[in-house]
Amino acid sequence: MRASNLFFPTLREVPADAQMASHRLLLRGGFIRNVAAGIYDYLPLGYKVIKKIERIVRQEMDAQGAQELLMPAMVPAELYQEGGRWDLDVIFKFRDRNARDYAIGFTHEEVITDIVRRDVRSYRELPLNLYQIQTKGRDEPRPRGGVVRGREFIMLDSYSFDRNWDDLDRAYDKMYVAFSRIFARCGLDAAVVEADSGAIGGKDSQEYMAITDAGEDTVLICESCGYGANAEKCEIGIRPIKKSSEELAALELVDTPNARTIEQVTSFLKKSPKKLVKTLIYLADGEVVAALVRGDREVNEPKLRNALGAKSVELADSETIMNVTGADVGFAGPVGLKGVKIVADREVEGMANFVVGGNKTDAHYVNANLCRDFEVGQFADIRVASKGDACPRCDGTLKAERGMEIGHIFKLGTRYSDAMGAKFLDDDGKEKPFIMGCYGAGVSRMLAAIPEVHNDKDGIIWPISVAPFEVTVILLNSDDEAQCNAATRLYEELQAGGVDVLLDERDERPGVKFKDADLMGTPIQVVAGRLASEGKVEVRLRSDKSKEEITLDEATAHILQLRKALYQGLEDKAQSAAKRA
Ligand SMILES: [Zn+2]
Known part of the structure; x- marks a missing residue:
């Protein structure tokens, strides 16, 4: 892609109500635009990031044997009524010309349960895990932080169906691995904390939290053993009571x-x-x-x-x-x-x-x-846990952090299969309700969570896996033949090497090009400038602003090596995150 053809309308002034760093940077860099409260356009750069996140999601879900499908965004009222959720106040509802009620889907437990009760008859067809990546609607009372809490949002939602609880445990563990790897590969070091199952119902549930001051949840984490829980859920360890030594005064x-x-x-x-x-x-x-x-x-x-x-x-x-x-x-x-x-x-x-x-x-x-x-x-123990409380699992003490929820996995059990009469024939000849799990991750929320964690005063520092471009080649002076040749050669070589590369050949001042590359957050930047006449270019890393000069002949191989190392770093984190089960 050439920058002269790229639509990325940057902003100098950001609306005052954009308080979170990610919200400001996504607006400034031309990634998103606001349409109405909690409703956004994903401009080409923002949508490129979304598509890269989705690609990682698909790879990891497929690797765990989940299958992708796509359910309707428009859901007939009857299904939510069967699941007992039609009266939730966050549902966007509308009517068709025949006065039938519909909702914009907000999660699809009822729709998927309907699919499975119609078409799955026998234990032989289990286990089954079906997922989709879809735009959903939720009439949030307080949309906030740009795409952090939108009224329209893109979500991964996955649903597992099993014969019994042991099989559900296995399905859940697979999703634990998939989710841990998805977030790590997207550059998010997520804390996994125990959570209250809340309105969805069910047994165990865990939340994936991006730790950031901008998060709206409090999570408590033990520094000694790693136990973590949402403040609403967190237990407090039992310690011997220290009686006050004060003399009792008169009431x-x-x-x-x-x-x-x-x-x-x-x-x-x-x-x-x-x-x-x-x-x-x-x-x-x-x-x-x-x-x-x-x-x-x-x-x-x-x-x-x-x-x-x-x-x-x-x-x-x-x-x-x-x-x-x-x-x-x-x-x-x-x-x-x-x-x-x-x-x-x-x-x-x-x-x-x-x-x-x-x-x-x-x-x-x-x-x-x-x-x-x-x-x-x-x-x-009847109080909400807070900083300094005793860990319920070890002798440690809990610390409090702010977290942004980016994923939530649940053992649902028979909450929906019972309500909707979804049964299969087991090998003992008996009809039994499916044992379900559901697993959700905020794809559009990650578009905000990642830059909320990875930014500096100049803009976003995208992890290479989700950056709109992996490399930007900056041609400083397009009137200079040596610079033009160097930039064009690198651009073509990198493209041939499978690199997602942007060539900034715009007729702009060098300062503007440097600023835009930083604002856009491209992890590897290559400058074809004055050194080009000596057969050299400068390679910069967005993360630590390091620079090195390198000959044009070696540049492509060097950049490919750098890119590989950045991906390997994310893969290493994904492997260790998946092990923390
Ligand atoms: Zn502990």
Whole structure:
């Protein structure tokens, strides 16, 4: 490709609402343009990156025996109704001329289950793993970060069907390898963390997280053993409780007018939130329960639900709180609370002389103490894990990072096959529901995640595997015959060597060409400049800005070698990522 023919409208001014580095750089470099909230054009450079990501996805999925198909983007309402997801508020819905309801597909569990229940009869046809790469729609309340969270996006979604759970484990492990290799080959060093299965349902699930300050999720990672989990899911290790050595002070009810939030109470009483215990009133399967955590902690509802062995927990409404505590919301406390089970986070067991709500509007107790002032029915891990908490797998400590989710793999089980009556005949002659897994990766999100991790002040530093061009040959002065000849020769030799190369022969100042090559993020840049008259060119690496002079005769072989080494570096990372299972 010649730069004079290439459509890459660069921007000098980037819209102020583009806050993430990747969003700014993708706009500046002419990779994407905004059409509407969360909806983007992929311009030629951006679409080249997408296609290279997709190629890697296909290679790795095919290598694990998955087969590509393409399901419709338009999904009839009946299928989502069968799966029980038609009422999700993120679905784009529309009607045809006959008033039939449809949705733009957002994930395709129901559609694929429908395919398999129609056409797979016997255990002999299993295992089966089918995937697609497709444009999807999700009516996100808050699209953000350019293509990070779009309302239209390109996704890999894969679905496995097995006879039993052991086979599902094997299918899942294969997808673990495929996904680990896909992200590593795209230059993303993804952390794999345990995740909550959330609305999709199912058993185990793991998220692939690109670690970046721009990520919107908190992940906790153990520096000693590598255990990682999403903050919503993360367990906290059990350690012996260190009892406070403070002398117990007298319990006192004090006026705290209008102080209901932790911030208001701590600033009014001039105490650290670590000296507060907050009391949240929940309904667990309809029963009132008080949950206690330290003032600076948050209750983790799935953990609370598990600790209570309840099917559901939800915060109580203000009327229930008034009935139970005799006070407005914000003043609940464990002292004198009658007929309510009290569950406390384990950390509370070590505390002394703390502040709790007074069960009276505008009042709190200070110097409350366990046993003396109230009884706790159960101590359990019920809080959201945070930095410094104990690792649940080893003696280590958890550190907190920001992560951007780029992939998510699930053991679904029979969630959809049961709901949709998808069964096969097993070798014992019995009909059984398919055991399913589903595996998703954000292809268009990777177009943002990669530059979010790989950039500098001059632009994007693409890993060679997904760079719009592997090499840019910069012809500095197109009026100079030696420079022209050198550039043309290299361009042709590199093309013949199978290199994806751009020749920048535009009638532009050298500074513009250097800037554009950096902004575009081409990993290897070759400059045909003044040295061309001596039979030499300069080879530059985008990653470390290193430069070396090399003779024109040796240049092509040298560049091919450099390119090979860059690919090998990514392959090495892919192999070690796949081993971390
Ligand atoms: Zn650990």
